[in-house]
Amino acid sequence: xxxxxxxxxxxxxxxxxxxxxxxxxxxxxxxxxxxxxxxxxxxxxxxxxxxxxxxxxxxxxxxxxxxxxxxxxxxxxxxxxxxxxxxxxxxxxxxxxxxxxxxxxxxxxxxxxxxxxxxxxxxxxxxxxxxxxxxxxxxxxxxxxxxxxxxxxxxxxxxxxxxxxxxxxxxxxxxxxxxxxxxxxxxxxxxxxxxxxxxxxxxxxxxxxxxxxxxxxxxxxxxxxxxxxxxxxxxxxxxxxxxxxxxxxxxxxxxxxxxxxxxxxxxxxxxxxxxxxxxxxxxxxxxxxxxxxxxxxxxxxxxxxxxxxxxxxxxxxxxxxxxxxxxxxxxxxxxxxxxxxxxxxxxxxxx
Numbered sequence: 001x002x003x004x005x006x007x008x009x010x011x012x013x014x015x016x017x018x019x020x021x022x023x024x025x026x027x028x029x030x031x032x033x034x035x036x037x038x039x040x041x042x043x044x045x046x047x048x049x050x051x052x053x054x055x056x057x058x059x060x061x062x063x064x065x066x067x068x069x070x071x072x073x074x075x076x077x078x079x080x081x082x083x084x085x086x087x088x089x090x091x092x093x094x095x096x097x098x099x100x101x102x103x104x105x106x107x108x109x110x111x112x113x114x115x116x117x118x119x120x121x122x123x124x125x126x127x128x129x130x131x132x133x134x135x136x137x138x139x140x141x142x143x144x145x146x147x148x149x150x151x152x153x154x155x156x157x158x159x160x161x162x163x164x165x166x167x168x169x170x171x172x173x174x175x176x177x178x179x180x181x182x183x184x185x186x187x188x189x190x191x192x193x194x195x196x197x198x199x200x201x202x203x204x205x206x207x208x209x210x211x212x213x214x215x216x217x218x219x220x221x222x223x224x225x226x227x228x229x230x231x232x233x234x235x236x237x238x239x240x241x242x243x244x245x246x247x248x249x250x251x252x253x254x255x256x257x258x259x260x261x262x263x264x265x266x267x268x269x270x271x272x273x274x275x276x277x278x279x280x281x282x283x284x285x286x287x288x289x290x291x292x293x294x295x296x297x298x299x300x301x302x303x304x305x306x307x308x309x310x311x312x313x314x315x316x317x318x319x320x321x322x323x324x325x326x327x328x329x330x331x332x333x334x335x336x337x338x339x340x341x342x343x344x345x346x347x348x349x350x351x
Contacts, residue, residue: 042263070261108224117192124185127298131291132171133189160324167316
């Protein structure tokens with residue numbers, strides 16, 4: 001939890017020596033690793049909750065709602081514990097402020113879309129195809145950066161996005177050839193990718209409203225989501241379906257649901273933390289690379305046989321994403337290394 005209170009390094013820290021850079025690199029490595037472990041575990045658990053033959057639970061919105069509810073209660077409980085026992089837990093005081101909740105609401109709507117479309121995609125596609133189905137995040141990030149932030153992208157970066165798109169369509173084609181393609185799940189995956197990009201862009205904009213605290217942002221995001229999910233549960237008839245669920249009184253079922261909520265609490269925090277310590281772009285690429293490792297684990301776990309072209313589609317997505325990161329990093333480094341005007345030139349210009 002010490003990472004939670006870490007702020008962006010100051011200019012003095014960046015220029016004081018090698019140690020601050022190494023510490024920051026270590027922090028980033030730990031945060032990214034934590035994101036990978038929690039995210040992969042959550043995907044496999046959610047697949048069980050959403051599409052397990054032993055459960056036969058057809059309430060994806062309720063599963064998502066319950067995870068948000070657990071996260072909200074955990075945030076409030078940890079806040080109360082930190083208040084009662086000061087010094088034992090580094091956690092901010094949380095009091096529901098309607099003004100702040102309204103400020104966070106636009107991000108909460110994107111957040112709801114992100115987690116709902118993620119779960120709906122996972123319900124209709126296999127874990128192995130989940131990577132390719134949600135591989136357009138970087139492409140949407142480039143598009144939205146231009147539309148919302150007016151940031152242009154170089155030709156070489158656009159070429160790498162073309163590789164990602166090619167990998168996506170090849171994966172869709174190979175799923176169709178194997179007879180396992182779900183167009184519904186693929187559409188939900190594309191919508192999830194769009195919401196992930198929007199979430200990454202708007203998170204840093206909303207952080208000042210919660211005093212830069214990831215915990216406060218997590219609390220308000222999930223509290224808003226709980227309220228907004230209620231009419232969806234009624235309109236889609238999931239409450240009635242839940243009442244007819246034969247395992248509703250099972251302790252194992254609720255323990256599994258609560259564990260999913262714990263992962264939901266953790267992933268909400270580490271996602272925001274990864275964005276805070278890196279950038280929206282790095283977060284998206286990290287998520288894509290994590291999903292590729294997740295694909296290999298899924299193929300091994302479910303003992304699936306995939307064609308060469310199917311694996312090629314995953315390699316295209318992974319290669320395109322890393323190539324995009326390298327191109328953008330090279331462009332940023334080149335801009336930083338460009339020499340500025342010399343002192344005599346500044347004087348002649350009257351600066």
